[in-house]
Amino acid sequence: MATRVVVDPVTRIEGHLRVEAMLDSDNKVHEALSSGTMWRGIEVILKGRDPRDAWAFAERICGVCTTVHALASVRSVENAVGITVPKVAEIVRNIMFLTQMVQDHVIHFYHLHALDWVDVVSALSADPAATATLAQQVSPHWPKSSEGYFRDTAATLKKFVESGQLGLFANAYWGHPAYKLPPEANLMAVAHYLEALKWQKELIKIHTVFGGKNPHPNYLVGGMPCSIDLQSDNAINIERLELVRAKILEARDIVEQLYVPDLLAIASFYKDWAAIGEGLGSYMCYGDVPQNGIGDPAHFRFPRGAILHKNLGEVLPVDPTHGDEILEEVGRSWYRYPEGKAALHPWEGHTEAHYTGPKPPYEHLDENGAYSWLKTPRWKGNPVEVGPLARMLVGYASGRADFKAVVDGALGKLGVPATALFSTLGRTAARGLESQLAVGWLQDEYDRLIEALKGGDNNTADTIRWEPATWPKDCKGFGFTEAPRGALGHWIHIQDGKIANYQCVVPTTWNASPKDAQGRRGAYESALIGTPMADPQKPVEILRTIHSFDPCLACASH
Amino acid sequence: MSQITAPYAAAPAEPIFKQELVWQWPIRLFHWLNALAFVVLFLTGLYISDPIFSPAGEAYGNQTMGYVRMTHFIAAAVFTVGFFWRICWFWLGNRYARSGFPYVWRARWWRNLVRQTWDYLRLDFGHVHMGHNALAGLAYTLVPVIGGWVMILTGLALFGQSNPDGFWDSLCGWVIPMLGGGLRTHMWHHLVAWLFLVFAIVHVYIVVLDGTQQRNGLISSMISGRKFYPADEKPGSHDED
Amino acid sequence: MADSLLSSPGLTTYDILSRHGVSRRDFLSFCAITAASLGLEAQQVPAVVEALETKPRLPVIWLHGLECTCCSESFIRSSHPIAQDVVLNMISLDYDDTLQAAAGHQVEQIRKDLIEQAKRGETEYVLAVEGNAPTKDGGVYCTVAGETFLDVLRETAEHAKFVIAWGSCACNGCVQAAAPNPTGARPVHECITGKPIVKVPGCPPIAEVMTGVLTYVLTFGRLPELDRVGRPKMFYKQRLHDKCLRRSFFDAGQFVESWDDDGARKGWCLYKMGCRGPTTYNSCATFKWNGGVSWPIGSGHGCIGCSEENFWDDGPFYSRLAKTPLPGIEATPQKVGIALTAAAGVGIAAHLAALAIKRGRAAATENKAKEA
Numbered sequence A: 001m002a003t004r005v006v007v008d009p010v011t012r013i014e015g016h017l018r019v020e021a022m023l024d025s026d027n028k029v030h031e032a033l034s035s036g037t038m039w040r041g042i043e044v045i046l047k048g049r050d051p052r053d054a055w056a057f058a059e060r061i062c063g064v065c066t067t068v069h070a071l072a073s074v075r076s077v078e079n080a081v082g083i084t085v086p087k088v089a090e091i092v093r094n095i096m097f098l099t100q101m102v103q104d105h106v107i108h109f110y111h112l113h114a115l116d117w118v119d120v121v122s123a124l125s126a127d128p129a130a131t132a133t134l135a136q137q138v139s140p141h142w143p144k145s146s147e148g149y150f151r152d153t154a155a156t157l158k159k160f161v162e163s164g165q166l167g168l169f170a171n172a173y174w175g176h177p178a179y180k181l182p183p184e185a186n187l188m189a190v191a192h193y194l195e196a197l198k199w200q201k202e203l204i205k206i207h208t209v210f211g212g213k214n215p216h217p218n219y220l221v222g223g224m225p226c227s228i229d230l231q232s233d234n235a236i237n238i239e240r241l242e243l244v245r246a247k248i249l250e251a252r253d254i255v256e257q258l259y260v261p262d263l264l265a266i267a268s269f270y271k272d273w274a275a276i277g278e279g280l281g282s283y284m285c286y287g288d289v290p291q292n293g294i295g296d297p298a299h300f301r302f303p304r305g306a307i308l309h310k311n312l313g314e315v316l317p318v319d320p321t322h323g324d325e326i327l328e329e330v331g332r333s334w335y336r337y338p339e340g341k342a343a344l345h346p347w348e349g350h351t352e353a354h355y356t357g358p359k360p361p362y363e364h365l366d367e368n369g370a371y372s373w374l375k376t377p378r379w380k381g382n383p384v385e386v387g388p389l390a391r392m393l394v395g396y397a398s399g400r401a402d403f404k405a406v407v408d409g410a411l412g413k414l415g416v417p418a419t420a421l422f423s424t425l426g427r428t429a430a431r432g433l434e435s436q437l438a439v440g441w442l443q444d445e446y447d448r449l450i451e452a453l454k455g456g457d458n459n460t461a462d463t464i465r466w467e468p469a470t471w472p473k474d475c476k477g478f479g480f481t482e483a484p485r486g487a488l489g490h491w492i493h494i495q496d497g498k499i500a501n502y503q504c505v506v507p508t509t510w511n512a513s514p515k516d517a518q519g520r521r522g523a524y525e526s527a528l529i530g531t532p533m534a535d536p537q538k539p540v541e542i543l544r545t546i547h548s549f550d551p552c553l554a555c556a557s558h
Numbered sequence B: 001m002s003q004i005t006a007p008y009a010a011a012p013a014e015p016i017f018k019q020e021l022v023w024q025w026p027i028r029l030f031h032w033l034n035a036l037a038f039v040v041l042f043l044t045g046l047y048i049s050d051p052i053f054s055p056a057g058e059a060y061g062n063q064t065m066g067y068v069r070m071t072h073f074i075a076a077a078v079f080t081v082g083f084f085w086r087i088c089w090f091w092l093g094n095r096y097a098r099s100g101f102p103y104v105w106r107a108r109w110w111r112n113l114v115r116q117t118w119d120y121l122r123l124d125f126g127h128v129h130m131g132h133n134a135l136a137g138l139a140y141t142l143v144p145v146i147g148g149w150v151m152i153l154t155g156l157a158l159f160g161q162s163n164p165d166g167f168w169d170s171l172c173g174w175v176i177p178m179l180g181g182g183l184r185t186h187m188w189h190h191l192v193a194w195l196f197l198v199f200a201i202v203h204v205y206i207v208v209l210d211g212t213q214q215r216n217g218l219i220s221s222m223i224s225g226r227k228f229y230p231a232d233e234k235p236g237s238h239d240e241d
Numbered sequence C: 001m002a003d004s005l006l007s008s009p010g011l012t013t014y015d016i017l018s019r020h021g022v023s024r025r026d027f028l029s030f031c032a033i034t035a036a037s038l039g040l041e042a043q044q045v046p047a048v049v050e051a052l053e054t055k056p057r058l059p060v061i062w063l064h065g066l067e068c069t070c071c072s073e074s075f076i077r078s079s080h081p082i083a084q085d086v087v088l089n090m091i092s093l094d095y096d097d098t099l100q101a102a103a104g105h106q107v108e109q110i111r112k113d114l115i116e117q118a119k120r121g122e123t124e125y126v127l128a129v130e131g132n133a134p135t136k137d138g139g140v141y142c143t144v145a146g147e148t149f150l151d152v153l154r155e156t157a158e159h160a161k162f163v164i165a166w167g168s169c170a171c172n173g174c175v176q177a178a179a180p181n182p183t184g185a186r187p188v189h190e191c192i193t194g195k196p197i198v199k200v201p202g203c204p205p206i207a208e209v210m211t212g213v214l215t216y217v218l219t220f221g222r223l224p225e226l227d228r229v230g231r232p233k234m235f236y237k238q239r240l241h242d243k244c245l246r247r248s249f250f251d252a253g254q255f256v257e258s259w260d261d262d263g264a265r266k267g268w269c270l271y272k273m274g275c276r277g278p279t280t281y282n283s284c285a286t287f288k289w290n291g292g293v294s295w296p297i298g299s300g301h302g303c304i305g306c307s308e309e310n311f312w313d314d315g316p317f318y319s320r321l322a323k324t325p326l327p328g329i330e331a332t333p334q335k336v337g338i339a340l341t342a343a344a345g346v347g348i349a350a351h352l353a354a355l356a357i358k359r360g361r362a363a364a365t366e367n368k369a370k371e372a
């Protein structure tokens, strides 16, 4: 009799995700349901509003990837009404974008994902001296690797556990056979969990400088709201820019000396996970970090393109504004489309809730009916995976030297072939590698900013089309970005200066979507197929693969 | 009650108009302070709402918005004191001080209202009152009285925002959550300001129209306090109040 | 309730700090900084010292409803005290689906156990709520472990000592409750009854305000003094407008007229760009954000009033006034006022014209009569 494992809530993610996995007699997953169990209706709420306000609403789709929805939103409006943002504003946006990506990835790795691989209780038996030796091997330049440092961490942990109040660590899967790290590696990871927790709030100060706060920094249709004037003490001046520079340097240290070394060290104990969780093998990204305006994808640092069926020999062109490249279905979701429509391009998109699931409280979802608040997006009919792995593969397959260097470097260090990328481990590694690229680009973008300012260009906003009266009566726009979790698109339709329709297709919508009309699974569901479970009561393996996508369900259903 | 005789010598000694002191001095004083306060409040209010001119130079050399707001608050004080004073005078004053008030439970008031409205619509100004007619009374109750409450309560609540737990905040601060927040309170304060303007325009028009058409000395009555009525009128044919 | 609240077993903050190598002097300065960030007087520092020295960690259940998780994100950005100290030393974050190591029924079990223990009087816990509950269609728009969030919220609140409403979602409904509120999202105080609630609004609230509220509760064992709408006065007492660096430009009448104009670069007031500072109560102007680096107005964008109720529906954000509630038309009071004034003008003109025609006719009749 097949076992049905229900994981709800899936924790250490953003939002409300439920996974139901059907196991074979050998405890391998043979069927899976990924269900978003929360919906707020932001697309519905946006209708009829001033498009210049949309970024703030859209930004509240998610506070974890805060910023990216705001960015996609202002870009969609600018695209619709024909605004080209000034170069300096674009660079500032790039800096904020890359900052968010690095910060989000570090938090994901240490605070959301690490406990799938790191056994906190095993860390209690670590020898601080041996841990120091290990840490110095893993990252020779990282300053905090003394024995005393690890002794303190071990003491904190011990007292914490002895207090009897385990808080966040209670009832977890400690001692589960799937945990493979030696105690010293566990202790090192726990120390760095705390280290990263302290640091993440530092990097994000870059957002505070330009956007006034984080989470949810401010954006502006037409540019950025912050004025830059090196002479003024009431605008972004050299003191503020120095702060930005210092934080970028810190970020480089954290990524290169903490995150990536830890990642590779932990990965080296879990190479079996390079053969688990492959998923779709098809990938897509829109690209981002423009160097010559958002209208020129050829000069993006993250290239645009798609890869189908693991064919790294060909990167296919993607055009999200084309009438039928991207279509969303709702056949297995709790929505209703107008009579006779099965799939819609987001510009024609329709969001109308129509719950047909079981009446709560319920035990199981109906695997033959609709089972999620996520829609089902498809690219040219294909389910595709989006996210760091997609970006790294598209960059790699496009022959970009910077991508090749980091990817080949990591594969070499781990001693695994390129096919290892198509896996749970590959996904997790791609996130670290892309952070490596991102910190480098952060510095480049900062340099570009200073260069522009030196040249006397400090214009941050184009206000010629600020007033809705200057806009076309009826226009459509597409705004996009490469959010930490993947390709994010906002499609807007503006009529008489008001939002007539607003549709978001979000990274986690792609990855966590329910099945399509042809019964094809999305990335989460297909990546779970074949996953072996040591103990169906303790779903660590499911968590590993699901977490490798870095789920964000508030994003996904919006 | 005094009488005047026609100004030309050859005229008969019979009086043509009789006059009566209708508006006692507190009403007149209130009226003109109120009118002045309103004009100042409206103009400064509009500037506060949309400060169209910006002074050049350093901030420390300028206080434009500061002065405009201060003026608004001084006028608001005049307006508020006058308002409550006039309410007291409703009982303290002569019977005209209560005239026109919507005594909705009295059939006479309703008759009067219909009659006055009908008169205006068919452009007939033959009908005489000494105090406020019912239509005027209704208008005064709706805008200067009810609207006045709104302006004073919202105004004081907004005023109190800068000093939480201070006197004004404690007295009127409850208004803000009741209206759904500070921004909505501003909105109501602003919207009702325009109702005052509309009232003032129509009011002055009707006063001038009535005064010139009836030649009852209406306009000057708010200065002298006296109103005229035809001496040959049958007693009791004009409204008592 | 002061002492009983904190009666569960465990080590105190001081125990833990001292055992991981923090000296008593460091500990005292930690307390002083914490007290200062709470806006407490110097003579109240000993209370903080005492609390952290003698009281075990405070059990907290942190629920997530309809929300964006930004309040959690904000929380972990706290500088004084830092999130690590709060979670390791001050509170026992026993249930929080965003950060919890366990998942699924293991994590739900923790919540159920705590509720059971509280029922039996063996422990007490504080309920912190991020987000709010959809109430339409039986609450199907948010479920956790197959139960509606509305039920989870009510069940957990029933035995909580008191409730902390994190962020504008929990306090006012926030973005998902904006018109037309498709899911019937309702703030926490409209979903539960009979529990003291402290509202900590903001979208999200400032990190130090969040940790500050927790520190206060831990220190004094009771909720801080609340204002008229249930927010702690210590953090929400003052309008941003009264603490704003740009205020001198407001008083001077110097305003940014369009984005990135000369005034913007000089730091002039953002009032005409729609700044909600004059009607917004929050600590942004005092604490600023992310360890005091800046705040929205400091970085050139007006406040959108994110800690005030209805702020999403009082837009557009770039217009100074809320729209009038007149059904069907979307207009500012200025527009309505000008239209009304124009209508009055037209009415008067028509009345005068009618009068002139009537007089003309009367005169003509009179003339005719004379001629006849």
Ligand code: HEM
Pocket (backbone or CB within 6 Å): B027, B030, B031, B034, B035, B036, B038, B039, B086, B097, B130, B131, B132, B133, B136, B140, B144, B196, B200, B203, B204, B207, B218, B219, B221, B222
């Ligand atoms: C040149 C301008 C004005 C003139 C000649 C004028 C004249 C008058 C007259 C003759 C009355 C008595 C009318 C009646 O019998 O019903 C009156 C009453 C009144 N007027 Fe005016 N008015 C002027 C402007 C204003 C303004 C600007 C306001 C304020 C918004 C105002 C508010 C009132 C009020 C509230 C009353 C009722 C007085 C009471 O019962 O205490 N007036 N006005």
Ligand code: HEM
Pocket (backbone or CB within 6 Å): B038, B041, B042, B044, B045, B046, B048, B049, B050, B069, B072, B073, B076, B077, B079, B080, B151, B152, B154, B155, B156, B158, B159, B186, B187, B189, B190, B192, B193, B194, B196, C278, C321
């Ligand atoms: C008929 C009487 C009044 C009129 C026509 C009037 C008009 C106005 C207008 C148009 C505004 C601008 C509102 C906005 O756009 O935000 C305003 C603001 C204000 N008024 Fe009045 N007002 C009146 C009475 C009062 C009273 C009695 C007070 C009591 C103190 C008051 C206090 C205020 C305050 C505090 C503000 C806001 C100023 C600021 O935000 O800087 N007003 N008024």
Ligand code: NFV
Pocket (backbone or CB within 6 Å): A014, A062, A063, A064, A065, A066, A068, A069, A483, A484, A485, A486, A488, A506, A507, A508, A509, A551, A552, A554, A555, A556
């Ligand atoms: N999925 C997603 Fe996001 C991201 N990254 C959005 O675009 O997380 Ni909240």
Ligand code: SF4
Pocket (backbone or CB within 6 Å): A060, A063, C067, C068, C069, C070, C071, C130, C131, C166, C167, C168, C169, C170, C174, C175, C202, C203, C204, C205
């Ligand atoms: S209050 Fe704002 S920041 Fe907090 S969860 Fe709600 S939408 Fe997000």
Ligand code: SF4
Pocket (backbone or CB within 6 Å): C240, C241, C242, C244, C245, C246, C247, C248, C250, C268, C269, C270, C271, C275, C276, C277, C278, C297, C302, C303
């Ligand atoms: S910027 Fe905003 S808060 Fe600051 S003074 Fe101007 S209106 Fe007030």
Ligand code: F3S
Pocket (backbone or CB within 6 Å): A213, C202, C203, C240, C280, C282, C284, C295, C296, C297, C302, C303, C304, C305, C306, C307
């Ligand atoms: S938008 Fe919110 S963050 Fe502060 S400045 Fe305004 S209250």
Ligand SMILES: [Mg+2]
Pocket (backbone or CB within 6 Å): A043, A375, A503, A504, A505, A506, A558
């Ligand atoms: Mg969508």
